[in-house]
Amino acid sequence: MLKDKEKFKEMFLDRIQTIYGVTIEEASVTDKYMALSSLIRDYIYRNWVHTHREYDKKAERQVYYFSVEFLKGKPLGNNLLNLGLKDVCKEALDDLGIDLESIENIENDVGLGNGGLGRLGACFLESMASLGIPCHGCTIRYKYGLFKQKIIDGYQVEVLDNWLRNGNPWEVRKTDKSVEVKFKGKVRVNNKNGKMAFIHEDYESILAVPNDMPIIGYRNNTVNTLRTFSAEPKRTELDFTLLSREEVQKYIEYKHSVESISEILYPDDHNYEGKVLRLKQQYFLVSAGLQTIIRRFKKKGGMMKNFHEKVAIHINDTHPTLAIPELMRILIDEEDIEWDEAWYITTNAISYTNHTILPEALEKWNVDMFKGLLPRIYMIVHEINERFCKELWNRYPEDWDRIRNMAIINNNYINMAHLAVVGSYSVNGVAKVHTDILKNQVMKNFYDFSPYKFNNKTNGITHRTWLLKANPKLSNLITDAIGDKWIKEPSSLIKLTSYSQDSSFKENLFKVKKHNKQILADLIKREYNINIDLDSIVDVQVKRIHEYKRQILNVFNILNMYYTLKDNPDLDIPSRTFIFGGKAAPGYYMAKEIIKLINSVSYVINKDKIIKDKLKVIFLENYRVSLAERVFPASDVSEQISTASKEASGTGNMKFMINGSITMGTLDGANIEIRDAVGDDNFFNFGLTVDEVLSYYRNGGYNSWDVYNSDYRVKRILDSLIDGTLFGEKDKFRMIYESLLNNNDQYFVLKDFDDYVKTQVKLQERYKNKYKWLEMCTENIANAGKFSSDRTVKEYAKHIWKVKEVQVEK
Ligand SMILES: *Cc1c(COP(=O)(O)O)cnc(C)c1O
Numbered sequence: 001m002l003k004d005k006e007k008f009k010e011m012f013l014d015r016i017q018t019i020y021g022v023t024i025e026e027a028s029v030t031d032k033y034m035a036l037s038s039l040i041r042d043y044i045y046r047n048w049v050h051t052h053r054e055y056d057k058k059a060e061r062q063v064y065y066f067s068v069e070f071l072k073g074k075p076l077g078n079n080l081l082n083l084g085l086k087d088v089c090k091e092a093l094d095d096l097g098i099d100l101e102s103i104e105n106i107e108n109d110v111g112l113g114n115g116g117l118g119r120l121g122a123c124f125l126e127s128m129a130s131l132g133i134p135c136h137g138c139t140i141r142y143k144y145g146l147f148k149q150k151i152i153d154g155y156q157v158e159v160l161d162n163w164l165r166n167g168n169p170w171e172v173r174k175t176d177k178s179v180e181v182k183f184k185g186k187v188r189v190n191n192k193n194g195k196m197a198f199i200h201e202d203y204e205s206i207l208a209v210p211n212d213m214p215i216i217g218y219r220n221n222t223v224n225t226l227r228t229f230s231a232e233p234k235r236t237e238l239d240f241t242l243l244s245r246e247e248v249q250k251y252i253e254y255k256h257s258v259e260s261i262s263e264i265l266y267p268d269d270h271n272y273e274g275k276v277l278r279l280k281q282q283y284f285l286v287s288a289g290l291q292t293i294i295r296r297f298k299k300k301g302g303m304m305k306n307f308h309e310k311v312a313i314h315i316n317d318t319h320p321t322l323a324i325p326e327l328m329r330i331l332i333d334e335e336d337i338e339w340d341e342a343w344y345i346t347t348n349a350i351s352y353t354n355h356t357i358l359p360e361a362l363e364k365w366n367v368d369m370f371k372g373l374l375p376r377i378y379m380i381v382h383e384i385n386e387r388f389c390k391e392l393w394n395r396y397p398e399d400w401d402r403i404r405n406m407a408i409i410n411n412n413y414i415n416m417a418h419l420a421v422v423g424s425y426s427v428n429g430v431a432k433v434h435t436d437i438l439k440n441q442v443m444k445n446f447y448d449f450s451p452y453k454f455n456n457k458t459n460g461i462t463h464r465t466w467l468l469k470a471n472p473k474l475s476n477l478i479t480d481a482i483g484d485k486w487i488k489e490p491s492s493l494i495k496l497t498s499y500s501q502d503s504s505f506k507e508n509l510f511k512v513k514k515h516n517k518q519i520l521a522d523l524i525k526r527e528y529n530i531n532i533d534l535d536s537i538v539d540v541q542v543k544r545i546h547e548y549k550r551q552i553l554n555v556f557n558i559l560n561m562y563y564t565l566k567d568n569p570d571l572d573i574p575s576r577t578f579i580f581g582g583k584a585a586p587g588y589y590m591a592k593e594i595i596k597l598i599n600s601v602s603y604v605i606n607k608d609k610i611i612k613d614k615l616k617v618i619f620l621e622n623y624r625v626s627l628a629e630r631v632f633p634a635s636d637v638s639e640q641i642s643t644a645s646k647e648a649s650g651t652g653n654m655k656f657m658i659n660g661s662i663t664m665g666t667l668d669g670a671n672i673e674i675r676d677a678v679g680d681d682n683f684f685n686f687g688l689t690v691d692e693v694l695s696y697y698r699n700g701g702y703n704s705w706d707v708y709n710s711d712y713r714v715k716r717i718l719d720s721l722i723d724g725t726l727f728g729e730k731d732k733f734r735m736i737y738e739s740l741l742n743n744n745d746q747y748f749v750l751k752d753f754d755d756y757v758k759t760q761v762k763l764q765e766r767y768k769n770k771y772k773w774l775e776m777c778t779e780n781i782a783n784a785g786k787f788s789s790d791r792t793v794k795e796y797a798k799h800i801w802k803v804k805e806v807q808v809e810k
Helices: 003-018 028-059 075-083 087-096 099-105 116-131 244-261 272-301 304-310 324-336 339-349 366-375 374-396 400-406 415-423 432-442 445-450 464-470 472-483 491-503 505-527 549-566 587-604 624-636 652-658 673-680 690-698 706-708 712-722 732-738 751-767 770-781 789-801
Strands: 062-066 070-072 110-112 137-140 147-154 153-157 181-182 188-192 194-201 202-215 223-233 311-316 351-353 362-366 412-416 426-429 453-455 537-542 578-582 615-620 637-640 661-665
Touching: 003 028, 003 087, 003 181, 028 075, 028 099, 028 202, 028 223, 062 116, 062 272, 070 075, 070 116, 070 624, 075 087, 075 099, 075 202, 075 464, 087 099, 110 324, 116 137, 116 202, 116 223, 116 311, 116 690, 116 789, 137 272, 137 505, 137 587, 181 311, 188 374, 188 537, 194 324, 194 374, 202 244, 202 272, 223 244, 223 272, 223 549, 244 272, 272 304, 272 311, 272 324, 272 362, 272 366, 304 311, 304 339, 311 339, 311 491, 324 339, 324 374, 324 415, 324 652, 339 351, 339 690, 362 366, 362 789, 374 400, 374 415, 400 445, 412 415, 412 505, 415 732, 426 432, 432 673, 432 690, 453 706, 464 472, 464 624, 464 652, 472 491, 472 505, 491 505, 491 770, 491 789, 505 615, 505 624, 505 770, 537 751, 549 587, 549 615, 549 712, 549 751, 578 624, 587 732, 624 652, 637 652, 652 661, 652 673, 652 770, 661 673, 661 751, 661 770, 673 770, 706 712, 706 751, 712 751, 751 770
Parallel strands: 062 137, 062 311, 137 223, 311 351, 351 426, 426 453, 537 578, 537 637, 578 615, 637 661
Antiparallel strands: 070 110, 147 153, 181 202, 188 194, 202 223, 362 412
């Protein structure tokens, strides 16, 4: 019914009047947003319920994807697009004198995640809904998402992200499906007729309330679910008049401590309280999630001994690893199943994705802390460890080093990655090279012990969000050339290959890019009052700020270009616009210094008249999904310059590629597969390889002072960080200077500098040949299909989860 414009108008107006009690003239943009969103939500409700019925009827197995992050961005535009309602909605609102874009703009990003890992979860959910894969997302309903970034005087300042301030029109609260999660207390062991029973007593009880958000498939009647849990006190109906002052005070403290669990994504864990809170969040999520899954499973007549055949539990990184002991607990303590059978069910239900090999990101929990918070779960982890170590002993008698190295509990710490590998039937990395590093280095012992568990699933992005939605002009151009099959089957983008020699196609591609640059330039003018040259190379590095991602290397090339131009202002090079964006973790001081450095360089260069506007540097504040959708379509160059071996996959690289930008990259993560797909001629590769980096690490690194002493460009740039010549103040960036020289440049910035600069020069020469450049763009788009998350989730479904797609009929 909403497909008809007149009907759409009528229903929209009716909603404004009945729900908000205002006329269309009186309604605020927020009223209009709420009315429109709730209208769409109600419109899909039938299909939502229907999808779940069809899954229960037809799916042999269903997947639950647990992740502490889902970085969705703004739901409205995606939902309208996937429902096929975008055009009619726009026209109907136009008739009423309302601009759809202004409504979309006031929607808050659903920012329940940090970066790549959370965005991957969101891309997977979109792809799975569009393919009809029966999968449900599970996460925490954080009251505050990832902080909003403000730049004040060049520094990052963090502001609370109160995304629920106006309510969330997309979610449906399911109070009746709430479950109880238990913390602390004691475990009493009861020995009844030789059978042990474990009774958890004196615990603190917390209510987990589910809220469901629809995940709408692309024009296929399918609506999947993202379930988010909020933590609430168990009894809210307390009659305060009957309580003493102390009791009221105690209740308020209890209420606050409960609500803090779902208050904020990744609370500061530099102190003990913060660590406990994170552990609480992790257990809260898996306990609540598993209980609702099992309750529904049993209600539908399922037998627990078949649980693993019907249900697949996927853990995205180690944060939800407690799903393993929690499932054991439920099977043993509540379902009365013996250990061996419970272990069989658990290890055939759970699969695990590893996302990083950075040692600082591998989670470990202190045993005493863990025991105090989760006494029964600790007993189970302890028992899993005992049995696993016995098995190791049988396999490797007396090889104590190996056993200690592989143990789940060691040195008073619980190693979550070890628990995840031992308790699951599949362990995957997220790009070929990352999986190889897991198998041959980081998890070599585990790979030797159980090689059949290990497999690779190279990440992907949903091309419907990152191309169809973010870049409508390019989408139309592609569809005009090869038809619209690519929207459902991204591999058919390969048909564009023949257009790489088609000059009219390339001319149109050029126009599209320019149009997108104009949109971004307008934004930059509006927000920062900086003019950018639409004919310049738009060179972009947007991602979290981290030393391993090497924003510093990018800055050093910019400074080198700046000095070169200052020495020779008439140098014949294409002008360049360098764009940065990204948040630093609040406690990561070095990353915050890097932000300040970028802003200082931007300040110096943008106002320098000598270089004749050949260079501009812009730091975009508050990088997030909705801003990213503006950035990728306008970019020419994609900076993917991590130290080889450090970036497990990267997914930003894929978003650039599908929007026709050319990668300047190291052979790291999925960059390697991107280069393999497009060929050497369509990719700018530089720097140390994974093997070279790992070999340096084995031999204690290299001497960065040697580079400083032998390369005058490096010396000049490094000196300018501390001598006051560029930034007016002595020792301004001493922290960065020290880390590169006296701390021996852990990330090989100086080592890769020369090759990076050379490759940048090669790139700018190539840009001068417009048709050659556009040929490269076309090749990149044509080969981007394999980096769609449609391909990735199909691989998960077939090889890990063993689930089939379900077509939902109307
Ligand atoms: C894709 C994406 C990321 C991940 O980018 P990488 O370059 O792979 O690190 C981070 N944040 C947002 C908002 C994204 O859309």
